Amino acid sequence: MLFSDMKPSAIHAYRPETHMWPAPANSFLLTDRDGAILIDAGCGSPDAYEKLRTFIRNHGFNVADVHTLVLSHAHPDHMGAVPFILEEADPRIYIHKLEKPLARDPQLLNRSFDMSLITRYYKERLGDTDPDSINIIDYFKGLCPMGSAEATDTVREGDVLPLGGRRLRVLHTPGHAPGHISLYDDENRVLLSGDIIGKVVAWYCPSGGGARGYLESLEKAESLDVDVVMPSHGEDITDVAGAIAHTRDVILSRERLVVRALSGGSMSLLQLTNLLFPREHLRMFPGIQIAMSHLIKLQGEERIECTDWGNCPLFSLKRDM
């Protein structure tokens, strides 16, 4: 049978969402003659994994039948359970080439969240804490443990994965993570958006692609013909334009806040972080990373300046604008 003769598999969504962040991401199950295909795997706790197994079993398959695993990115809520899967199955694992080293090495993954901003700017608050011990993956492991793994295959923009009778085109959509991907089935007008649209939106950091990368990813999603977005967090989205506009608005409203504040005079990164994130518990993460993403974007557009970008105490608007 030719691939083109195959009927597209249903995309079964497993939504383990809890109210607590980081909640396990949705997983998607497709099937074909050879078995099952899984897109994202959820958190690496025995409990989360058991629920994923049950979901797979409820669709008539065992974990051992999973021959292909596609990872949208290397965050714990998307790939924590991979080592559990590998105990029972031997799938090919696809991930973007920028995420492959992060999926393998928790230290590298930690750095991809720009933890250095915390150790640099919150020195006084950290007291005796050894800056090197600040590890966001460890910090969240009680809620959503990471499970590192070696991907077998890397993908990049434009690759087409023929899975479950569908042609899933890889879109590189950074901002949230450097090698974040979304999967687009143009024949069936479905977009598996990963974390760029959905219930948990607009978390970004400089190393992930920042505010600028995120906005470009949204533009890419907006250019597609899509009836349904299946996000990694939350329910299916049919008001696709509305969801993209909402996410963009979250990002641009932060930018407007920064620009408005700087129009009143120079400000430091910490002052801007406090302004963007009035709730203190969000400031060290992801607050300062998001604030820095905006400063980098504005600097790239030559809208702000500082005397020494490498060690900038204060940022100000360019006056000739």
Ligand SMILES: [Zn+2]
């Ligand atoms: Zn996520």
Ligand SMILES: [Zn+2]
């Ligand atoms: Zn994520």
